[in-house]
Amino acid sequence: MISHLLTSHTQKIETSLVRELLHYSQQPDVLSLAGGLPDEKYMPAYPSLDVLADSRQYGPSEGEIRLREQVVSIVADRGLSTVADDVLITTGSQQGLDIISRLILDGDSTILTEQPTYLAACQVFSLQGATIHDVASDAQGMSLEALRQAIDAHHPKALYLIPNFQNPAGHCYSLQRRREIAALLDEKGILLIEDDPYRDLCYEQVDLTPICSLLKTAPWLYLGSFSKVLWPGVRTGYSVSCPAFSPYLVKVKQAIDLHTNRLGQEMVSYFLSSGGFPAHLVTLKEVYKHKRDVMAQALSSELGDLVTFALPAGGMFFWLRLPDGVSSTLVLEEALRENVLVLPGVPFFPSESPLKDSFLRLSFARVSLDDINKAVAVLAGVIKRLLTK
Amino acid sequence: MISHLLTSHTQKIETSLVRELLHYSQQPDVLSLAGGLPDEKYMPAYPSLDVLADSRQYGPSEGEIRLREQVVSIVADRGLSTVADDVLITTGSQQGLDIISRLILDGDSTILTEQPTYLAACQVFSLQGATIHDVASDAQGMSLEALRQAIDAHHPKALYLIPNFQNPAGHCYSLQRRREIAALLDEKGILLIEDDPYRDLCYEQVDLTPICSLLKTAPWLYLGSFSKVLWPGVRTGYSVSCPAFSPYLVKVKQAIDLHTNRLGQEMVSYFLSSGGFPAHLVTLKEVYKHKRDVMAQALSSELGDLVTFALPAGGMFFWLRLPDGVSSTLVLEEALRENVLVLPGVPFFPSESPLKDSFLRLSFARVSLDDINKAVAVLAGVIKRLLTK
Incomplete structure (x- = not known):
């Protein structure tokens, strides 16, 4: 009814995969490594309106x-x-x-x-x-x-x-x-x-x-x-x-x-x-660095040589290269059955690439240390199962 | 240096007259009828963050x-x-x-x-x-x-x-x-x-x-x-x-x-x-209606039949038709010499119109009753002077 009104560019607007996944990430029993959200536990309180x-x-x-x-x-x-x-x-x-x-x-x-x-x-x-x-x-x-x-x-x-x-x-x-x-x-x-x-x-x-x-x-x-x-x-x-x-x-x-x-x-x-920003950054960096290290350890011990990744020197994300023949989209679907949400690399490739379906982006920022280990264990099980299929 | 980078649409972006005038309206000795700002004296306090x-x-x-x-x-x-x-x-x-x-x-x-x-x-x-x-x-x-x-x-x-x-x-x-x-x-x-x-x-x-x-x-x-x-x-x-x-x-x-x-x-x-919105609106309407009536009275008594306007049944603005031959842009310039800022109608006409330079938009929302009278008096002086030129 309205498609004739849209410009040629907006007719092609795609649904963002991340947006669709957000729906799942908000379910309380789902462990999400998919979003780019910081950890609200370490956000400062707002200054008083006064x-x-x-x-x-x-x-x-x-x-x-x-x-x-x-x-x-x-x-x-x-x-x-x-x-x-x-x-x-x-x-x-x-x-x-x-x-x-x-x-x-x-x-x-x-x-x-x-x-x-x-x-x-x-x-x-x-x-x-x-x-x-x-x-x-x-x-x-x-x-x-x-x-x-x-x-x-x-x-x-x-x-x-x-x-x-x-x-x-x-x-x-x-x-x-x-x-x-x-x-x-x-x-x-x-x-x-x-x-x-x-x-x-x-x-x-x-x-x-x-x-x-x-x-x-x-x-x-x-x-x-x-x-x-x-x-x-x-x-x-x-x-x-x-x-x-x-x-x-x-x-x-x-x-x-x-x-x-x-x-x-x-x-x-x-x-x-207010002067509190530098100390706040020190805390944030300690917290996130520790989460990063726990995720790196979990990925190495659970998946060993099956996957490839570089230790990120900063930020929130691991970029995990899956074993040849394992589809990131399939990993998403299978992991979601076990209540773990991951983000396939597909939407991050603007052009066609043979590697498009071969990566996961995993965020360590907002999950607890325990949940990082749990989520990576689920992920490892899924990847190993897909490999033997 | 960058104009070759701009799209054909953005090369034509014009400076907004209102934006340029804002500079004047922020000077403390200028009485402004130009903006579309509500009166902050009647804005509620923010609710507490708690x-x-x-x-x-x-x-x-x-x-x-x-x-x-x-x-x-x-x-x-x-x-x-x-x-x-x-x-x-x-x-x-x-x-x-x-x-x-x-x-x-x-x-x-x-x-x-x-x-x-x-x-x-x-x-x-x-x-x-x-x-x-x-x-x-x-x-x-x-x-x-x-x-x-x-x-x-x-x-x-x-x-x-x-x-x-x-x-x-x-x-x-x-x-x-x-x-x-x-x-x-x-x-x-x-x-x-x-x-x-x-x-x-x-x-x-x-x-x-x-x-x-x-x-x-x-x-x-x-x-x-x-x-x-x-x-x-x-x-x-x-x-x-x-x-x-x-x-x-x-x-x-x-x-x-x-x-x-x-x-x-x-x-x-x-x-x-919180339930306070209806009463807040009643107050706002009383305040603004009173300001509107004072401006209408001032315009009538100072300018009589020289200008034409309809009493607005709501909102914030009078739309004043100037006497034939009096340019709104000239009124702006002359009134500003006496520290009164008004908005010419020019930018409100998307197409060319012989009436483009014949209107002023006057806002009564943010000025005090006294200042409404003062500003209209200045405006009347300017218009009458321009008429006799």
Whole structure:
């Protein structure tokens, strides 16, 4: 009845597998390793309303000036120099992806991503009708040669990267790879969209230099989030951009929802200013690192050489390569019969790939240590059974 | 440096006049009748965090189920029958406009609006590259004959209406006109997007039947807001749609920002359930009606027959027709020299019109009674001076 009204891009909107699975993950007897949710047991309490500035009236489209200045200081510590005028507060960093997509992508555009890549980024790129080409990566990050070839072949508008503790693959780029990619983007004049939501959840000594900070001439947009370390429910993230983009970003933001909710901005801003944030991060990192180690141990002892994975140096996810011939979708179905929910890698591959059905993304962030062991034991049983079929 | 990256639609993004004027309205010595802001003196205090459900974790893309059920009940009282599955909580009703635009509008689409119409709606329609055609209205609402001609001439995807206390013109549709428009949309199968943010600010006995509720077969989307009666800063609005649209709306919502901030939803939901909302509305209506009457009196006594306006039966705005030959843009400039800020009608006209520069939109909502009189006196002086030039 309404399909004739939809645009050619929105007629193709697919149901997100993650969204469908959410239904199961909310059942109390299901053990979920599928979502990307942080552990609410380690979320701070909201600051009292009494200490916050009044946030009831309409506010500025750019976001609260105090929070934008705090973001300037946060990204300066990361090596990225900016000013408050080039910071935009968004409804989570997801909205930053949408806003930049609105500005630059249409049915004639191509964007390059990692393979695999964050599925919800592909959703917004596709909503604009853009063509997505993914580029092969190794343990150091995106392959430079493959990137150069993809740029020459596809003339992309932009390159989308998650260099730190990538979702889903968990890799972290080497400093050398960061430098090489920056130099190539400068050479080709390609826009870099750098998504960096996991960097605060860092469990090893690794380089986290923003690639944006290494660019000399190429345009760039850097996306940050408080959702993984504070309260995702308040939907408060930010973008930082090269100055030329800023007036356009704020005009799109104004058009699409006027401004980000101010109460969440005040909550985040007050918490950041209260001095408790560094200690909170230390706790989070200890907790998540321990969960990561328990999951690594469980995967090794239960599945041994049957599966392959790298120990993620940060973030929330293991990216598990299944034995040849074992389908990730089948593992999902079988494990769900035993009340364990896992996420097949399929939706993280924008292009066809022979490996599409060969991975699971396992999140260790929100499950207890006991449940990690229980869930991995179920998973191991399922995989071994499928192998002998 | 980046203009080659922008899409053909975003290269044309214009600076919003309202946005530029905001800069002036924030100066403490400027008396502003320009914005659409409610009076924060009559906003309730936020409910205590202690009485709210925990909102820190990620939430559902559709919005909180309790708030969606409250919306079902609210719109049922207006005569619009729906279920929670067809309610989507949005980042203000502005985002509802954006989401429906994403779904149905592209560079090949046409949408019809009233003349004049809400300028920020035109911004989202234009962001999708759609062509906007405006249709003449009289005091009863959009002209039926002009609408029929526009449908036949332009084959629009949708009709966008603000039937109650329209922004900017303040008109309120008669019941007969509502019925006639609904019948015409059913006949032609045209989507109705009905925007209804002002209906609670109603100062006279007028019909407020949602036109959506009168449709038999045409598809529809109804947009509601809490921003004019509670706290605009928490950005919490909603859409209600015919069932066929709902799965698409929620998928776009999920793609663009995952979900609306939950803390704002909890605040609104708790306030609605606390029982204080009806009495709060009574107070708001008394306050705003009094301000409206004072402005009407001031305009009549200061400007007499020089200007034309209808007494708005609700909402926040007077739509003032200036004397022939007096430019609204010139009035803006001259009044600002005397620290009074008004909004010229220019940006509310999507198409060229000989009357484009002949109106002012004057908001009475946020100024004190004294300041209404002062501002109108300044305005009258400016208009009279310009007339004698």
